[in-house]
Amino acid sequence: MPPQIILASASPRRSELLRQIGIRHLIQAVDLDESPWPGEAALDYVQRVAAEKSAACWHASPQKLPVLGADTSVICDGEILGKPENQAHAQALLSRLSGRSHQVYSAVSVRGDKGHGLALSISQVQFRALSQAEILAYSLSGEPEGKAGAYAIQGLASVFIESLTGSFSGVMGLPLFETAELLAQQGIKVIA
Numbered sequence: 001m002p003p004q005i006i007l008a009s010a011s012p013r014r015s016e017l018l019r020q021i022g023i024r025h026l027i028q029a030v031d032l033d034e035s036p037w038p039g040e041a042a043l044d045y046v047q048r049v050a051a052e053k054s055a056a057c058w059h060a061s062p063q064k065l066p067v068l069g070a071d072t073s074v075i076c077d078g079e080i081l082g083k084p085e086n087q088a089h090a091q092a093l094l095s096r097l098s099g100r101s102h103q104v105y106s107a108v109s110v111r112g113d114k115g116h117g118l119a120l121s122i123s124q125v126q127f128r129a130l131s132q133a134e135i136l137a138y139s140l141s142g143e144p145e146g147k148a149g150a151y152a153i154q155g156l157a158s159v160f161i162e163s164l165t166g167s168f169s170g171v172m173g174l175p176l177f178e179t180a181e182l183l184a185q186q187g188i189k190v191i192a
């Protein structure tokens with residue numbers, strides 16, 4: 001069966017989530033400067049970066065398949081936490097999240113012959129208090145690497161999460177409700 005879309009992302013989580021809903025895709029990751037602009041609000045930032053990822057791939061792509069780009073950011077006290085640079089940074093990020101709630105913003109952008117669609121998913125995640133031993137062990141597990149906020153809801157960190165309001169798939173990197181709506185705009189149906 002031929003691919004239905006191009007996924008403009010190096011994230012294995014996004015590919016896994018697309019597979020979960022049966023969307024056949026090629027992977028063509030794009031390399032962008034993902035730094036926030038000075039004074040840029042987090043809500044604007046995630047949407048801009050998702051749109052830039054799909055645009056870069058769409059303009060470079062010879063196959064005229066719809067292109068999907070996404071961006072996921074963890075926001076604590078209005079600040080974008082980003083991915084950990086090393087284990088010490090991962091521990092610092094986890095200490096910030098311990099015993100409190102934060103937001104996860106996930107934006108999806110789909111471009112195709114039928115135009116451009118952009119959607120945003122906002123989730124609220126409550127972490128229980130983490131001990132120093134847990135923060136250390138988790139940072140050594142390798143799981144924080146490459147993950148916004150230094151944790152993976154789909155992994156071991158699930159035991160830190162007291163509650164989630166919003167979208168599990170959105171926190172993991174690709175909100176599937178919004179994704180299905182954007183794909184439908186391009187004539188791609190997930191179910192019937």
Ligand SMILES: Cc1cn([C@H]2C[C@H](O)[C@@H](COP(=O)(O)OP(=O)(O)OP(=O)(O)O)O2)c(=O)[nH]c1=O
Nearest residue numbers: 009010011071072147148151152153171172173
């Ligand atoms: C919060 C959270 C994030 N993540 C991941 C999803 C994304 O891969 C990553 C956020 O970084 P992104 O910059 O959104 O994506 P990426 O760099 O992995 O891939 P690309 O830019 O090529 O699209 O964090 C999880 O896997 N689980 C989680 O619980």
